[in-house]
Amino acid sequence: MVFTKFYENPPVDRKEVLRYAGCRDEEAVFGKLLDECIAEAEEGLSLKVCYSVFDVKIRAELCDFGAFSVKSKDLAENLKDCKRAVVFAATAGVGIDRLIAKYGSLAPSKAVMLQALGAERIEALCDAFCGDIKKEMNCETKPRFSPGYGDLDLSSQKDIFSVLNCEKHIGLTLNDSMLMSPSKSVTAIMGIIG
Amino acid sequence: MDFIEFSKENVICFDGGTGTLLQEKGLMPGEHPEFWNITHPDVITDVHKAYFDAGSNVVCTNTFGANSLKFSESELEEIIKSAVNNAKNAAKLSKAPQEKFVALDVGPSGKLLKPLGDLGFEDAVAVFAQTVKLGVKYGADLILIETMNDCYETKAALLAAKENSSLPVIVSNAYGENGKLMTGAPPEAMVALAEGMGAFAVGANCSLGPKQLLPVAEKLLENASVPVIIKPNAGLPKSVDGKTVFDVDEKEFSEEMEKLLNMGVRIVGGCCGTTPEYIKALREKIGKTKPVPVEKKNITVVSSYACAVEFGKEPVLIGERINPTGKKRFKQALLENDVGYILSEGIGQQEKGAHVLDVNVGLPEIDEKKMLTEAVKELQAVVDLPLQIDTADVKAMESALRIYNGKAMINSVNGKKESMEAVFPLVKKYGGVVVALTLDENGIPETARGRVEVAKKILKTAEKYGIDKKDIIFDTLALTVSADGKAAGTTLEAVKRVKEELGAHTSLGVSNVSFGLPSRGTVNGLFFALALENGLSAAIVNPYSADIMKTYLAYMALKGFDVNCERYISAAQSFSESIISENGGKTEENGKESGENELKTAIIKGLKEKAAACTKKLLEKKSALDIINEQIIPALNTVGEGFENKTVYLPQLLISAETAKSAFEVIKSAQAGKENGENKGNFILATVKGDIHDIGKNIVKLLLQNYGYNVIDLGKDVPPEEIAKTAVEYRAPLVGLSALMTTTVPAMEETIKLLKKEAPWCKIVVGGAVLTKDYADKIGADKYAKDAMETVRFAQQII
Structure with a gap:
């Protein structure tokens, strides 16, 4: 069964946004631009996660989740102490993509800052979700692992999309090139220890 | 009886969810339920029959994801043929007395449309058209376009349905908790779109329970001149002792639905988590309510x-x-x-x-x-x-x-x-x-x-x-x-x-x-x-125009459209500013004597308004070319060098570039129609086919324009042929190609090959997150530029 969670906007880690934008933490120079970006982006952010819990069997490089399986040495290593795993997809919504597109031609400086803000938002969402899962399931977890990490092929996106039905649950779609729309989105597998 | 005729006098009861029921019967996560029409026709027919037995007038075919993006042509035909047959057989087998119809179910394509995603609008229309044609061929009585969370995709599906059938088309969208579609449309916008294109009915399904959908239903009823459909979920799924349960039971569901019926909703049913029991309870409520007439709204x-x-x-x-x-x-x-x-x-x-x-x-x-x-x-x-x-x-x-x-x-x-x-x-x-x-x-x-x-x-x-x-x-x-x-x-x-x-x-x-x-x-x-x-x-x-806006705002205030005159008051400040500027622009900022390097400093500091004002003033005594060469270019060089030496960061470089652009805009407006003599040469820019990312390309464009190149921007997702054709047409000495994704690098290689053949004189510079110098060499580019400044430097070497 696939579950859905909605999140309010967690506080913005400004330092982290500036880091993503490739700048040093210089509030004096970038503070105003960042403020503008946060104010404009806020309304359009729609933070959602859909997820499902699977039993995991590891056989050498093969990680078998029942409904799907993937071959990856690195993921197998990551999940070696786990009998179950949470497979999830998270998105910050289309609003921020629209803003990035808007400023892409009008004011690329803002587009760059919004990109960075989006990256920070989706990471913050994943952190919040993973924290909740730990609490709800009263367990320890492994660091989340996404398609494209290590030797986990990007094509495993297809499996994750098909078991989670992301389009229907959170409006997240997969492009032919295995990238996601909305772009500020993450799919990942998080092992549950024990 | 004809469906439209029937709907005139009756509330129409649709079916409920199928996904949960099929999972109980063994459908695995990730398995396509559409194949079950072929492999398990008895199971699918039973589910449909259970809904007819519970009192549904309309059962939807098990074709939510049946489209040509997910299935081959022959699979699709077989799926839709079996799906319609299963539903029709169920109607025959059920002994329930009510009128029975079969709706072709059309769900979202699974892709987001351009520009947010990668599916073109006409491609989406073609995808839906295939499904619709098959539904018509095998005898569906009506079409239900459902669970669409994007206005644009809804339009594509509705257009396909209208162009390929004469069946009644019902449009039902998935609204979020904010009462809007994922891509932003409120109910009144969806009513406008769907009614305008001739939908038979419009409404909402999925994502929320009946209580949460009530405000959406209200909005729909306020605006629609056609029947409104509501098919909610049985609330939200929760995991209780390892079992999945929905938090609204059939009793509560039917009671909430009764409210909607009394408000005027004419077509009802259930979505995720609802079962024949829910529909049975709902049918009882329908029996107790009198259909509210559909009113024409004249909006x-x-x-x-x-x-x-x-x-x-x-x-x-x-x-x-x-x-x-x-x-x-x-x-x-x-x-x-x-x-x-x-x-x-x-x-x-x-x-x-x-x-x-x-x-x-x-x-x-x-x-x-x-x-x-x-x-x-x-x-x-x-x-x-x-x-x-x-x-x-x-x-x-x-x-x-x-x-x-x-x-x-x-x-x-x-x-x-x-x-x-x-x-x-x-x-x-x-x-x-x-x-x-x-x-x-x-x-x-x-x-x-x-x-x-x-x-x-x-x-x-x-x-x-x-x-x-x-x-x-x-x-x-x-x-x-x-x-x-x-x-x-x-x-x-x-x-x-x-x-x-x-x-x-x-x-x-x-x-x-x-x-x-x-x-x-x-x-x-x-x-x-x-x-x-x-x-x-x-x-x-x-x-x-200040006169027009003042008139408008004053009228709004005088006619009581502007509560407490708030809009008038907040706008009044800009009136006085505009009066000042109409009187010759003597604001404090503009009144200062412009120093020699004021424009240069403004650009370095990224002060857009100031740069524009300085340029206007400088144009009174200097030629455009002098301003560009003495002020703008040196400023850009200072910032550009800083960027290369890593003392200036990308956003700063861009702010300065945007500021320079505002200065150029003043020059362009003053000289529109005249040659302004700053054109260094044609530079064609494009993000290659299949790639929809263009921030990097736009940054390069901005800088090149500032340095006086005439940039012909072909946009994103540009086919090789178009790039080659444009290069020939402009006899462009330079072409810049951008790709962000590994999957689109082959398209870049293909473009380079074609350019070498069709426009052998032009130099090709490439950039983008996935590229490296080695890779650029391998695919035959003349230059790999790691950032926008490097592209400018390369251009300066060529022209």
Whole structure:
């Protein structure tokens, strides 16, 4: 069964946004631009996660989740102490993509800052979700692992999309090139220890 | 009995969820339920029969994801054939007494449409068309387009259904907790779109429980003149002791649904988590309620993907600035294919308070159909206001209406037979509110009565095409008062009579009235006020005009549209500023003597307004070329070197570049139409085919333009052939290609090969997140640039 969670906007880690934008933490120079970006982006952010819990069997490089399986040495290593795993997809919504597109031609400086803000938002969402899962399931977890990490092929996106039905649950779609729309989105597998 | 006939007297009961039921019968996560139509026809038929037995009038085929993106052609045909058969067999097997119908279920494609995703609008139409054709072929009674969370995809599906069938089409969207679709449309915008295109019914399903959908249902009922459908989930799924349960049971579900029935919802059913038990309880409630008649609402409304604008409440301002007539700078932008300029005009007008944007790109030298379609696509990607498609070219009009994301305003039709025959079929097919000019074969009637007569004729003809009065707005034509002292009076009288005698809305191009007079703003402002007082519903205006905006805001305050005069008060400050600038720009900032390097400093510091003001001042005593060479380029060099030495960060570099652009914009406006002698050479830029990322490319473009290159920006997802063709056409010495994704690097390689063949003289520079120097060498590029500055440096070596 696939579950859905909605999140309010967690506080913005400004330092982290500036880091993503490739700048040093210089509030004096970038503070105003960042403020503008946060104010404009806020309304359009729609933070959602859909997820499902699977039993995991590891056989050498093969990680078998029942409904799907993937071959990856690195993921197998990551999940070696786990009998179950949470497979999830998270998105910050289309609003921020629209803003990035808007400023892409009008004011690329803002587009760059919004990109960075989006990256920070989706990471913050994943952190919040993973924290909740730990609490709800009263367990320890492994660091989340996404398609494209290590030797986990990007094509495993297809499996994750098909078991989670992301389009229907959170409006997240997969492009032919295995990238996601909305772009500020993450799919990942998080092992549950024990 | 015919479905439409049946719906007139009865509330229609749909079925409930199937996904959960099939999972109970062994459907695995990730398995396509659509295949079960073929592999488990008995199971699917049983589920359908259980719904008919519980009292459903309509069962939806098990084809939610049945489309050509997921299945091969032969699989798709087999799936839909079996699916319709299973539902029809269930209807035969069930002994329940009610009328029974089978709806072809059409769910989302699973892809997001361009520009947010990678599925083209016409591709989406083609995908849905295939499903619809098969549904019709195998005998579905109606079509349900459901769970769509994007307005644009909904339009694609509805268009496909209308073009390929004559069955009733029901449109049902998935709304979020904020009462809007994922891509932003509120219910009233979806009603406008769906009704405009001839949907039989409109509504909501999935994502929320019946209680949470109630506000959405209210909005739908307020606006819809067609039946409203609501199919909620059984609340939200929760995990209890390892089992999945939905938090609304059948009793609560049916009680909540009863409220909706009493409010006027005419088509009901369930979505995720609902079962035949829910439908049975719902059927009992239907038996106890009397169907509420569907009322015609007579709402004149246009919509975008994010909002609906209604006429007849507050006056609607239609921004007129996206139009080349009399604007040299705009003409230049069109000829240069400078979409960025058009976008900035759109966003600027929105910021000034326009509610709708008129889009006119007609110039004798350009391909209007292509340009108008392009402009609409680009505008609707970044501006959330409804657009008014303004063209005399019917082909351009159709092309733009087709890809428009919402219900458009159309400018215009008139009383000539030829005009009505060309435009009305488009209004009928694509939906829209059309501006009708009160003139015909005999010209513009001199009297108000004459214009009202033309309006009557237009209404009568529209009716024959099935177009309602609410979808026509009359323009009673503001003529030049300096040529005829009675002109304004006639126009105003006609506005009043159209409203009072015909009960129709009106719009005027206000500024025509003052043509040839000095101090036109004063005349325009007062004429606008008089027209509003005579009942004008909308006006095509320049939102940058202080006279027009003051009149509008004062009118709103005086007529009680502006609670506590808040909008007037907050805008009043900008009035005084604009008066100052009208009086010669003596604000403190501008009053300072401009120092030698003031422009240079402004660019380095990224002060846009100041840079523009300095440039204006410098232009009084220096040539454009001197300003560029002595101030702008040195400033850019300083920042550019800082970036290369890593003392300046990318956002700073960009802010300076944008500031330089604002200085260039002043120079361009002053010199529009003249050669400004700064063109160093043609540089073609494109993001390669399949790739939809363009920030990097836009950054490169901005810097190149600042350094005086004429950038021909082909946009994103550009096929190799188009890039090669353009390189030949411009005999461009330089082409820049961008790719962000590993999957699109082959497209880059293909483009380079073609360029080497078709335009062997040109140098190719490539960049993008996935590229490296080695890779660039391997695919035959002349240069790998790690960032925008490096591209500029390379260009400087070539030209």
